[in-house]
Amino acid sequence: MAQRPYVLLKVATSIDGYIDDTSPDRLLLSNPADFDRVDQVRAESDAILIGASTIRADNPRLLVNSEQLRADRVARGLPAYPMKVTLTATGNLGAEWKFWHHGGEKLVYTTDHGREILRDQLAGLAEVVTLGPEISDFGKILDDLGNRGIGRLLVEGGSQIHTTFLAQDLVDEINLVIAPIVVGQADAPRFLQPAEYPWPPTRRMRLLDTMRTGDVVLLRFAPKEVSAS
Numbered sequence: 001m002a003q004r005p006y007v008l009l010k011v012a013t014s015i016d017g018y019i020d021d022t023s024p025d026r027l028l029l030s031n032p033a034d035f036d037r038v039d040q041v042r043a044e045s046d047a048i049l050i051g052a053s054t055i056r057a058d059n060p061r062l063l064v065n066s067e068q069l070r071a072d073r074v075a076r077g078l079p080a081y082p083m084k085v086t087l088t089a090t091g092n093l094g095a096e097w098k099f100w101h102h103g104g105e106k107l108v109y110t111t112d113h114g115r116e117i118l119r120d121q122l123a124g125l126a127e128v129v130t131l132g133p134e135i136s137d138f139g140k141i142l143d144d145l146g147n148r149g150i151g152r153l154l155v156e157g158g159s160q161i162h163t164t165f166l167a168q169d170l171v172d173e174i175n176l177v178i179a180p181i182v183v184g185q186a187d188a189p190r191f192l193q194p195a196e197y198p199w200p201p202t203r204r205m206r207l208l209d210t211m212r213t214g215d216v217v218l219l220r221f222a223p224k225e226v227s228a229s
Helices: 032-043 052-058 067-075 112-121 138-147 159-167
Strands: 006-013 047-051 083-088 106-110 127-130 152-155 173-178 205-213 216-226
Touching (some): 047 159, 083 138
Parallel strands (some): 047 152, 106 127
Antiparallel strands (some): 173 216
């Protein structure tokens, strides 16, 4: 079996831990300089994964925006864009979303039921892979991506996706950006949901690095490693 990809979980939150507010418009937590950093991180990835709920909420194209970064990828013998990956248990992801119509190769993981719905709707737009009657073990996704030659996977959310990857102890690195914003709305989405994580609350992850970019700060953590302090 091929080696699983290195999993980098990327998220930006408010000071009080929210990744968005309850308005219909997306809350921009990062600043232009940090968006450029994210573009670099995307360009260094072999695949980018988001959940179906994020596609429906934000309708993202999920691209490497820099022409130079795309040219650098091609010069290294890579496709101009990383593979785009999503997963849906229900198959509720029609062909109307921007995700399918921009960038390069697309892959969607789903259930047996979802495959029956998606294989015709997404014909010619994405490869549809079933994980069986339900999506529960995200390790199967990593195994399949590893077999496809994916060495570095960037996970961009949303909350349920982040929570499941961490709860199943599949994340090698967290890139957490904190913005000087307070949301304070109980119904707004948070970075993580309640879950049975594979470590006690007293366990401290190892802090790899910190970096200030304008008015936001990036914290890099290694969740599988324990702090020496």
